[in-house]
Amino acid sequence: MTWHLPADLVERYARGRLxxxxxxxxxxxxxxxxxxRAAVPYEEGxxxxxxxxxxxxxxxPRPRAAARVLRRLGVPEHVATFLAATPALARGWLxxxxxxxxxAVAAAHLGAHGGPDKANALLPxxxxxxxxxxxxxxxxxxxxxxxxxxxxxxTPMAGWRALLLRTLAVLCCAxxxxxxxxxxxPAPPGLAVAWLLPSLALTAAALxxxxxxxxxxxxxxxxxxxxxxxxxxxLLADDRLLAFSPGAQALYGAAALxxxxxxxxxRGRLxxxxPR
Amino acid sequence: xxxxxxxxxxxPATATVTVRDLTKRYGRKMVLDGVTLEFGRGVTGxxxxxxxxxxxxxxxxxxxxxPDGGEVRALGLDPSDPGRRTDLRRRLGYLPQxxxxxxxxxxxxxxxxxxxxxxxxxxxxxxxxxxxxxxxxDLADLAGTKVRKLSGGxxxxxxxxxxxLGDPGLLILDEPTVGLDPEQxxxxxxxxxxxxxxxxxxxxxxxxxxxxxxxxxxIVMRDGAAVFQGTPGDLAATAAGRVWLSDHPPAGEGLFxxxxxGRYRTLGPRPSSGVPADPGVEDGYxxxxxxxxxxxxxxxxxxxxxxxxxxxxxTPAGASGGASGRASGGRENT
Numbered sequence: 001m002t003w004h005l006p007a008d009l010v011e012r013y014a015r016g017r018l019x020x021x022x023x024x025x026x027x028x029x030x031x032x033x034x035x036x037r038a039a040v041p042y043e044e045g046x047x048x049x050x051x052x053x054x055x056x057x058x059x060x061p062r063p064r065a066a067a068r069v070l071r072r073l074g075v076p077e078h079v080a081t082f083l084a085a086t087p088a089l090a091r092g093w094l095x096x097x098x099x100x101x102x103x104a105v106a107a108a109h110l111g112a113h114g115g116p117d118k119a120n121a122l123l124p125x126x127x128x129x130x131x132x133x134x135x136x137x138x139x140x141x142x143x144x145x146x147x148x149x150x151x152x153x154x155t156p157m158a159g160w161r162a163l164l165l166r167t168l169a170v171l172c173c174a175x176x177x178x179x180x181x182x183x184x185x186p187a188p189p190g191l192a193v194a195w196l197l198p199s200l201a202l203t204a205a206a207l208x209x210x211x212x213x214x215x216x217x218x219x220x221x222x223x224x225x226x227x228x229x230x231x232x233x234x235l236l237a238d239d240r241l242l243a244f245s246p247g248a249q250a251l252y253g254a255a256a257l258x259x260x261x262x263x264x265x266x267r268g269r270l271x272x273x274x275p276r
Numbered sequence: 277x278x279x280x281x282x283x284x285x286x287x288p289a290t291a292t293v294t295v296r297d298l299t300k301r302y303g304r305k306m307v308l309d310g311v312t313l314e315f316g317r318g319v320t321g322x323x324x325x326x327x328x329x330x331x332x333x334x335x336x337x338x339x340x341x342x343p344d345g346g347e348v349r350a351l352g353l354d355p356s357d358p359g360r361r362t363d364l365r366r367r368l369g370y371l372p373q374x375x376x377x378x379x380x381x382x383x384x385x386x387x388x389x390x391x392x393x394x395x396x397x398x399x400x401x402x403x404x405x406x407x408x409x410x411x412x413x414d415l416a417d418l419a420g421t422k423v424r425k426l427s428g429g430x431x432x433x434x435x436x437x438x439x440x441l442g443d444p445g446l447l448i449l450d451e452p453t454v455g456l457d458p459e460q461x462x463x464x465x466x467x468x469x470x471x472x473x474x475x476x477x478x479x480x481x482x483x484x485x486x487x488x489x490x491x492x493x494x495i496v497m498r499d500g501a502a503v504f505q506g507t508p509g510d511l512a513a514t515a516a517g518r519v520w521l522s523d524h525p526p527a528g529e530g531l532f533x534x535x536x537x538g539r540y541r542t543l544g545p546r547p548s549s550g551v552p553a554d555p556g557v558e559d560g561y562x563x564x565x566x567x568x569x570x571x572x573x574x575x576x577x578x579x580x581x582x583x584x585x586x587x588x589x590x591t592p593a594g595a596s597g598g599a600s601g602r603a604s605g606g607r608e609n610t
Contacts, residue, residue: 056403059384059419077399078392085378085389147376148389151438153340154448156362156371156391162393268358273339275356 005029014041083169087146088139097132097174104128112186120240122187127230128196129178131223134206136170138219159271168229179216196243197252202226204259211269259267278301290316292476298346300332307332308343309500315349319472321487322480322499323561330480331373331450338370338448352447369444371452375435379424383415383434390438405441407539412467413437420575428455447477453486466492508557515559519543520550531562
């Protein structure tokens with residue numbers, strides 16, 4: 001290079017006071033002249049931040065769909081990233097939940113058109129809906145369901161913080177989907193939402209039992225108990241919807257309220273490093 | 277109950293991890309049977325055959341498994357206390373024996389995910405830390421690659437990189453050199469020895485050459501108990517006077533193998549025409565396990581057929597007096 005940029009031109013370039021044609025000319029020269037490049041002043045912090053932004057663009061994939069949804073809902077970025085990795089929030093689980101709800105809604109419509117007892121037609125939906133969040137909990141966190149569990153178990157987030165966060169996400173997701181399906185049912189609103197309190201009670205019970213046993217085992221026990229409770233209705237009172245009666249609803253509500261503080265008190269037992 | 281055959285020979289100057297009478301049982305099987313040990317800053321190697329309880333011990337130290345009994349103090353913290361356990365996890369890096377990953381994640385995403393679990397909530401600081409550990413493990417160029425596309429060695433480096441997040445004061449590495457090629461292993465040794473200058477590193481391995489090259493202290497486990505603690509030199513010294521080189525295979529019982537120069541290296545009683553050889557870490561280790569298995573000195577280690585406990589029958593390391601190469605295995609006729 002036989003010539004170099006005058007100092008005043010370099011200074012005006014650095015301050016952004018050149019017109020576009022001059023900028024192109026200067027940058028064309030800078031590209032081939034190390035000496036002039038070295039003469040251009042720059043702010044180290046700005047340059048480092050710029051490189052980081054470029055590296056982010058190169059390294060960082062687009063946030064996952066679940067993370068994007070959570071962030072739109074106001075969830076902090078790091079929590080959304082953590083929750084998006086929840087196995088139970090994977091596409092397969094969401095498709096399965098949607099499929100179960102769709103079949104249950106279809107069964108309710110078929111039953112309502114085919115027989116005189118519309119309430120009984122809701123039974124498949126009301127029985128299946130409370131199981132969905134607890135099934136998600138079984139798949140949310142644990143040695144046998146999460147491939148990265150062993151990596152997580154030695155971190156400060158391990159145990160109750162991770163399990164409760166993921167449970168909350170799974171519960172919100174399952175309740176949201178079920179709630180969206182509820183208006184599609186051919187039933188009065190009061191009966192159609194009879195799944196909600198059992199869902200909350202079973203979720204709280206699943207967490208409470210998980211302080212003693214592994215989550216999948218706890219959920220299996222509760223699912224069996226739930227199906228047993230529903231099946232007991234016709235046997236005890238000749239009422240197939242006994243498990244969804246107002247009296248039963250009060251019981252579910254009370255159980256949920258009682259179990260939440262119990263889970264909080266025993267949350268330390270959800271830690272893999274805690275002796276059970 | 278297994279009685280340690282070799283008492284601790286020397287204690288670390290300042291212990292950062294102490295374990296007292298640690299027990300753990302899986303069903304009827306006692307996996308840790310009163311383990312007592314201590315080690316301090318620097319790199320400590322944990323040797324032992326399969327089933328000796330190494331991984332269970334590491335998981336107890338890494339707080340991913342609760343022991344049935346005994347005491348652990350790591351970095352001055354008691355992990356049986358929930359609050360102290362969380363504090364310890366903040367200062368802990370753990371590479372499990374079989375680390376699982378989310379295969380659809382990229383390398384960067386996976387490490388960032390663990391960084392979030394390690395409470396690095398500030399995005400910019402977290403990204404800087406992720407890039408730092410990826411550079412440390414030579415994975416920076418693979419940051420955007422899906423985990424499912426990585427080779428075994430790359431996955432091992434990925435697992436190591438997440439363990440380095442947050443500059444932990446205690447690093448627990450369970451068989452970290454598995455799957456690494458020789459060049460990667462050399463780089464790994466350089467990295468771990470550098471890390472050991474300022475922190476406590478516990479390294480479980482089957483490779484006695486890793487111990488000889490890296491570790492300031494070595495602990496040998498057998499049948500759920502720590503049967504030796506000391507320096508690699510101490511372990512090698514336990515084989516003094518029981519390592520021999522001869523031109524012909526020994527006639528009696530004993531562990532021997534054919535070395536690269538065509539001579540026979542024998543552990544145990546002196547074979548006819550045998551000349552003394554300098555003992556190495558592997559010699560001491562094999563003899564220690566052989567004694568524990570009820571074999572005469574020089575008998576088969578750990579009850580394993582045909583050779584050393586790591587299954588590399590007759591492939592002794594350079595640490596054992598430079599012997600290497602073809603193996604005919606101990607007790608060639610069995």
